Amino acid sequence: MQLQLLSSNNIDKEKWDDCLINSPNPLIYASSTYLDYMTDNWDGIVGDDYDIIMPVTWRKKFGIQYCYDVPFIQQLGVFGTTFQQQDINDCIKLMLQSFKYGDYALNFMNNIKAGKVANNYMLSLASNYRSTSFFYSDNLKANLAKAQKNNFEYGNANAEEAISLFRNLYATKLSQLTPDIYLKFYELCKLKEKEDNLIVRKVSLDKKILAINLLLKDKFRIYNLMPSVTSEGKAISAGHFLLDNIIKEFSQTGLVLDFEGSDIPGIERFYKSFGAINQPYNKIHFNRLPYFLRLLKR
Secondary structure (H helix, E strand, O other), rough: OOOEEEEEHOOOOHHHHHHHHHOOOOOOHHHHHHHHHHHEEEEEEEEEEOOOEEEEEEEEEEOOOEEEEOOOOOOOOEEOOOOOOHHHHHHHHHHHHOOOOOEEEOOOOOOOOEEEOOEEEEEOOOOOOHHHHHOOHHHHHHHHHHOOOOEEEHHHHHHHHHHHHHHHOOOOOOOOHHHHHHHHHHHOOOHHHHOOOOOEEEEEOEEEEEEEEEEOOOOOOOEEEEEEEEEHHOOHHHHHOOOOOHHOEEEOOOOEOOOOOOHHHHHHHHOOOOOEEEEOOOEEEEEEEOOOHHHHHO
């Protein structure tokens, strides 16, 4: 297969998105719109007439282009109607030839031996709620029983509320998320709202917000991109109550709830408690800079 690396300005976005949507792993992060909104820059590796694609996100520092992990983009990698292991290897090889330094997350269908394995939990929403909740852990069921004793209100929220709470709660811990990144994400959410692909739900008690989840949707998945729970909400299982109600609301839609992680043990246990199944993916780091530049990166 003939591969070429194209700048995003030279990519046929319609062919790119057609390739993505017809692939067996059509993740929302690799759509041209998502990449245009969220990245500083992106190029695309294209095979033949868009038979396979691979987005590459990059920045420039000291005149050197390098790959970087984009906030709110979990997985990229190779997509296509059909692709072989050699295609994956060839795409990675071209990326490494073009970029000497960086971090890159492949998707769950791109098997490689190198890199670090990361966790990502999935829950099918094909069945009815009763069937799905049957597989909840005993600990989750106990927490939900306690939560039911509160006079919680479950309802719609908006992107501004969700982003504001997230920033207030996690700004110190997630200092790499600059105001510019939040603005990009908000603009993307406004677009997804027009497409009817934005879901924002909250749990309140006495009109005080205790938890909000902001999720984006495509034809296949609901992506749990921005969950927030206050300390008061954690103490009375508001986050458990919120996710349970989201699962109830979207049961029998045929969608998959993508929990968006996690490798953090406490969060991993929380997602697993809903009966979610791990769908791991690989992250790679590479440094092929000249020796004197490697010293600067330390």
